[in-house]
Amino acid sequence: MVRLFFYDRACSGRFTHADGEFSVKPVKVGICGLGTVGGGTLNVLKRNAEEITRRAGRGIEVAQIAIRSPKPQYDTTGISMTSDVFELVNNPEIDIVIELIGGYTLAKELVLKAIDNGKHVVTANKALIAVHGNEIFARAREKGVIVAFEAAVAGGIPVIKAIREGLAANRINWLAGIINGTGNFILSEMREKGRTFPDVLAEAQALGYAEADPTFDVEGIDAAHKLTILASIAFGIPLQFDKAYTEGITQLTTADVNYAEALGYRIKHLGVARRTEAGIELRVHPTLIPADRLIANVNGVMNAVMVNGDAVGSTLYYGAGAGMEPTASSIIADLVDVVRALTADPTNRVPHLAFQPDSLSDHPILPIEACESAYYLRIQAKDHPGVLAQVASILSARGINIESIMQKEVEEQDGLVPMILVTHRVVEAQINEAISALEALEDVVGRVVRIRVEQLN
Amino acid sequence: MVRLFFYDRACSGRFTHADGEFSVKPVKVGICGLGTVGGGTLNVLKRNAEEITRRAGRGIEVAQIAIRSPKPQYDTTGISMTSDVFELVNNPEIDIVIELIGGYTLAKELVLKAIDNGKHVVTANKALIAVHGNEIFARAREKGVIVAFEAAVAGGIPVIKAIREGLAANRINWLAGIINGTGNFILSEMREKGRTFPDVLAEAQALGYAEADPTFDVEGIDAAHKLTILASIAFGIPLQFDKAYTEGITQLTTADVNYAEALGYRIKHLGVARRTEAGIELRVHPTLIPADRLIANVNGVMNAVMVNGDAVGSTLYYGAGAGMEPTASSIIADLVDVVRALTADPTNRVPHLAFQPDSLSDHPILPIEACESAYYLRIQAKDHPGVLAQVASILSARGINIESIMQKEVEEQDGLVPMILVTHRVVEAQINEAISALEALEDVVGRVVRIRVEQLN
Structure with a gap:
């Protein structure tokens, strides 16, 4: 019953078969940029050529690579090399261009040129897609080609x-993800x-997990x-990077990490997108998550994304969020998808942003002041009687309910009392107003620390 | 830039557009069986008709339902009803048949008839696919139709x-899954x-999580x-249910659950498939997993599957493993895939078992005796000096290394000493032989309890 079929490793495109022999020409791809991910892609395409061809039904051959300077660590025997990415995107032999040079300017130019030349594109460039994706996808539709970006x-x-x-x-109701391995490594270590x-x-910089300039x-x-x-494909909205709220982890202290722990939470740097009646919340910030949630236990450089849909409930997807071969895994999966789509009706493909381009929604992205969440507040107060009553009265006057409260002992070095509160869900503008009032209290010293809290059920 | 497009809820197939009007006929589906999953599918298709159409680019209309007796709890207005599933599969109007009647005999007959009639099939019937899938997929290929089974x-x-x-x-190197919610609920409660x-x-039976006959x-x-x-699509092998090793959870005691906990493990009922040089391991059994693994923290009726690939490393997929709307979510995702594939080259689709049918491998399934794992052993010994030495010598004589050992105090009720061992990895035949020798010792009372251990890194 079972027949084996043998794939000629030399990528000649010949298949031998128990029944005879037939020919399917391999798809020819070009790789722009042979850094970590490009090298990984080359390695995996070679190592798993047989396995990939058995799935795709067609070989995938790297026909050309464009790099600025030679990379002797990779075996590029039989592959045409060029230092000019435009030579590659203009190469009539190439069916699919893999863009791995990163950045916005040259990457955008070469992706648009590849599209204009009728080539499909696979990219790992999140910045390019988030910022110029709408324009790129529109051009790709005009030309009937696919721009795939799973690796992004x-x-x-x-x-x-x-x-x-x-x-x-x-x-989709909401999604929440640990989608930056460097940040998660830092928080896990803290x-x-x-x-x-x-x-x-x-340490992360020394290990190569973080860039010399770690800002991104x-x-x-x-x-x-x-x-x-993620928000665009979940909610069917155009890409709107400029409207995302972004807050980093540079201000996080071990004190807050420990207080969160004592309250039964972990702090993770989350991207959260939620659909509400008024609009869509799109925000990145440190977040307290109950410690028993699976996503709260995703540690080190690993990534995980929770997605909550009205039929399926909550789901979670976990794995390596970066690295040579994990990223190559997604690039090659995209290649296989494109190979299949080559013989499908171009108007009937999976749309770039999941929804048909003419049916994207104009549901607005909410400003952070209109977003709703629960809050962890840490207030440094003088050790005077009545401070708690003042704090509670400021919150209750604004309709902000307290979920839990923890008052620590007086700290030796400054004689102040840390008071830690977790509120119920409230609109950000309201908590901002309450924090201003709290900071104006005579017995409150310095800024109130505020970290958002999500239950992620 | 953003245009909204309006889908006529009456499923007439008309779309109005800022630019004018065009027509796409909805795909017509028939549902065989209106139990929990059928009802969920009907509900979600109705409730989310607009979202689904915005994704698929085409409406999905339930044209006919086959049920033995009317189900007044579902709104079937405008849908043709029949008590004869064969009327449905012979209905020339219907493009896709959803098989939700379960079981092997009638389900198989109607699926094959639907295929012969040139209809695509979507099914949630894991038993049917595991046992008759090879035959069903072969017939589907002959007829150029898809049999989709994500919900299975x-x-x-x-x-x-x-x-x-x-x-x-x-x-793919290995996969391991908590793929039965009832079993996981029972172990979580224990x-x-x-x-x-x-x-x-x-209790699970009273809650409806477990059937009156819970054997399955x-x-x-x-x-x-x-x-x-899962093993077939991971490794590119034909479906071979009869070769799977199956061990249930009925013999598990709270004592072992607690000892495992003390050793830093959780017990989960896992399906494990692993590729080795000699063949493929395919086994279902209770398994000790280190407590800090994500999958060890999947509780209640939830499911999770870990998949380890040579490029991507370990990944995990988590969510509801059963239920009305979660299962409907997968059935409808399959419908959307089939709708897209309607205009693709039938020879260039995603193969049923992931690999091209002519390239399936004949790598054999290993008998359980040839499978390798670490083992948790619980030995009930008389409180005599020298028992530990005898046990250790039996294991070491067979080259079985001990990873950790825990000797408890004498138990009051029987005066026996529970001795708990975790071994290094060893072939099952070897541990069987060692267990026989252990049980033959004069100071060992009763059977040795043996539970497999997996690290799942």
């Missing part, structure tokens, strides 16, 4: 596919070892790029 | 899609509340059906 969000986790296809029956933010950041990771910009993409 | 494994979690498409770049197996089973769930047959399917 959460590395090897097939979360774009899960939301765009696997949950197609659902009205919690597990009581280390400070600058201390762990320095620790200020939440990278996460906001990914969240922007 | 892990309810609403899009894990078939994740493995078959999302991880297409990978050589651990959290110290309850016994029969006690929790009775608690003996692991349901999990083995699902594991058989």
